[in-house]
Amino acid sequence: METKRTNKDILVKGLKKMGISLVCMFLGPTLMYIAFSNQEKPLYIPLLILSILICGLAVYLAFMGLKTIMDSMFYKAPN
Template identity: 40%
Template sequence: MKHTDKNLLMRGLKFLAGALPLSFIGPVVLFSSFKNQEHEWFIPILIFALLAMAAAVFLMFKGISTVMKALFD
């Protein structure tokens, strides 16, 4: 009978823990940047928000796949 790889499970949970704040920060900053379109920092803030949301999606995918690998491999 196979057992759960605890090191791999913890690594996956760390990925998910990193994705959690980014999943809130990204949309908040995106909304804020669209509220201030006339500001000179609009484009850099917009790019930061899009990168934060993309990183959140990537870390969620990586975290869930790592947790599944720890549980079922």
């Protein structure tokens, strides 16, 4: 008989990924706003590229975090 239990170690890893994703979800758009409001500055293009990368990282980490959390919940404990 297989018992399904939540693997707490994997769950913590997933929650950490979700936390980093949450930080990136706020940091990316904030940097993008700063870049667009200072278009005449020399760091406009690098800051814009960095903000787009951080936004993409936020989406990637959110999906990976959700996948990790789901894997932890449907973990099949060995007998």
